[in-house]
Amino acid sequence: MNGGVLVYTSFFPNFFRVGWHTFGGTSASSPQVAGVISLANEQQAAASEPPLGALDPLLYRVGSGPAFRDIVPVKQGTAVSGELKNNQLFAFNPDGSVSPGPVPGLPTLTGWDMTTGFGSPQVPAFIAAIRAARNTP
Numbered sequence: 001m002n003g004g005v006l007v008y009t010s011f012f013p014n015f016f017r018v019g020w021h022t023f024g025g026t027s028a029s030s031p032q033v034a035g036v037i038s039l040a041n042e043q044q045a046a047a048s049e050p051p052l053g054a055l056d057p058l059l060y061r062v063g064s065g066p067a068f069r070d071i072v073p074v075k076q077g078t079a080v081s082g083e084l085k086n087n088q089l090f091a092f093n094p095d096g097s098v099s100p101g102p103v104p105g106l107p108t109l110t111g112w113d114m115t116t117g118f119g120s121p122q123v124p125a126f127i128a129a130i131r132a133a134r135n136t137p
Helices: 026-046 056-062 124-135
Strands: 005-009 019-023 090-092 098-100
Touching: 026 124, 056 124
Parallel strands: none
Antiparallel strands: 005 019, 090 098
C-alpha cells in the first residue's frame, strides 16, 4: 500500500506513536464506511424506518449502479509505484526508493474486481441506493 489518509494519533498515556501517521486500506476505509452507514441509519430513523441491518445483501444489490465510482487502471505521476493496474505491494529500498515487491496483486478491471471491489462509494447516491434496497422487498 503506497497511500492513505493522514491521521493524528494521541494515545493515552504518552504512547510512542503520538503524532501524524498515514493509514490506508481497511484501517482507513472501514471507519469511513461505518460513518456513511451511520448517516444512512440516521436518515432511516428520521423517516421512522428500521435500521439497515445486514449490509452484505444490500451492498450486492446496489453495487452495479450509480452508488459507486468504478476504479479503473490509472497512472499518477512518473514513478512505477504510481501506476494502478493491480494491488501489487511495493518494497521500500535502503536508499529510500520503492520498487515492485514480491506480491504480484490482482488486476484492476472495469466493473467489480478483487483489487477495488465495486469502487468508491458516491456518498449521496450510495445512501439513497442502500436505503432504497433496504426499504424495498
